Amino acid sequence: MxxxxxxxxxxxxxxxxxxxxxxxxxxxxxxxxxxxxxxxxxxxxxxxxxxxxxxxxxxxxxxxxxxxxxxxxxxxxxxxxxxxxxxxxxxxxxxxxxxxxxxxxxxxxxxxxxxxxxxxxxxxxxxxxxxxxxxxxxxxxxxxxxxxxxxxxxxxxxxxxxxxxxNAAFYLWVRLIPSRLIDIDDPSTPSLDVKRMKKLFVDTCTRNGVSIKDGANYFAEEPEDGWFRVTFTVPNAVLEVAMERIAKSLEDLGWLGMF
Missing domain, CATH: 3.40.640.10 (Type I PLP-dependent aspartate aminotransferase-like (Major domain))
Known part of the structure; x- marks a missing residue:
């Protein structure tokens, strides 16, 4: 034994x-x-x-x-x-x-x-x-x-x-769609373009091996609707890899330099 x-x-x-x-x-x-x-x-x-x-x-x-x-x-x-x-x-x-x-x-x-x-x-x-x-x-x-x-x-x-x-988690509420890409006709309603961009970003993150949560799942009221929840209750080495993958996802979409 x-x-x-x-x-x-x-x-x-x-x-x-x-x-x-x-x-x-x-x-x-x-x-x-x-x-x-x-x-x-x-x-x-x-x-x-x-x-x-x-x-x-x-x-x-x-x-x-x-x-x-x-x-x-x-x-x-x-x-x-x-x-x-x-x-x-x-x-x-x-x-x-x-x-x-x-x-x-x-x-x-x-x-x-x-x-x-x-x-x-x-x-x-x-x-x-x-x-x-x-x-x-x-x-x-x-x-x-x-x-x-x-x-x-x-x-x-x-x-x-x-x-x-x-386990219980610590997390951040962050906007990961550059504001210059967001065009709001009705300030109370996120545009369909933003919703498509958010899905595109989530899918890109998934392909790059990192999971991220769309803020819409948390009933976000922000009219820009570009918000996400990022959980970081993981070992430092894992967190660093996750951040690299998020950055790569932004780079793949051409958004990294827009913030």
Whole structure:
């Protein structure tokens, strides 16, 4: 068993938030996450609401075998159920990105095992960078209102990605369309040209590998409508790269020298 390092841990506001942000990081729209049935109804919300992942329930019903809830805890029944789910969903063109196992099982309340997944030798079974453990304190302490969760993973890319969208952030409100490009006929309404320019800038930033938020998403009242929100709660090295990419986007559009 490899000891857990503090650098493999991320504290969050509960496991629900972790499932949401992890889905956001690993799934494209409609990519699937498989979970054995019966399953906690909150998983559907966590997976689909923001990230637009797809919940894929795993059925234990078999035509040649009488169904029992206990099948959910039998290794061989699980193997058959997951193989069926994989075959059926692959045939539909659905990409499956992850499997969620809730332990204790929710809603059955029974444990798969009493040892940590971290104590299992995964050599030859699965790359350890693909195994992620989410721990919530609310169940241990019978306090569902205690929104405190922990992600343990040896996947540095996932850890950084989840951290970048999970924590509270500092941000700036900045205008990134040069004022000389803005022509306002009606001072109370942004022109369609400005809206097109903002979309052009957002798309250019996306191509250059940086995400920026249009101020219109925040009900901006400024008639120029050239405002954006820039979040900078990231390590300095990441921030410097982001600023370089924003500058490149402005340069690509010929706007950099207009401020």
């Amino acid at each position: 490899t000891p857990v390092s503090q650098h493999e841990l991320l504290v969050t506001s509960g496991v629900a938030a972790l499932i949401d942000t992890s889905t956001w990081c690993i799934c494209d729209d409609s990519d699937g996450i498989v979970i054995p049935q019966p399953l906690y109804v909150g998983f559907e919300i966590d997976i689909q609401m923001r990230s637009r992942g797809q919940l894929l329930p795993v059925s234990f019903l078999e035509s040649d075998r009488k169904y029992s809830i206990d099948h959910a805890f039998e290794p061989e029944a699980n193997r058959r159920a997951f193989e069926r789910a994989y075959a059926e969903n692959t045939a539909k063109g659905i990409k499956m990105r992850a499997v969620i196992l809730s332990n204790p099982h929710n809603p059955l309340g029974k444990c798969y095992q009493f040892i940590s997944a971290l104590s299992i030798d995964l050599e030859g079974i699965i790359d350890v960078s693909r195994v992620h453990i989410m721990y919530g304190m609310s169940k241990d302490f019978c306090a569902n209102g205690l929104r405190l969760g922990v992600l343990q993973t040896r996947n540095e890319d996932l850890l950084e990605a989840v951290a970048s969208i999970n």
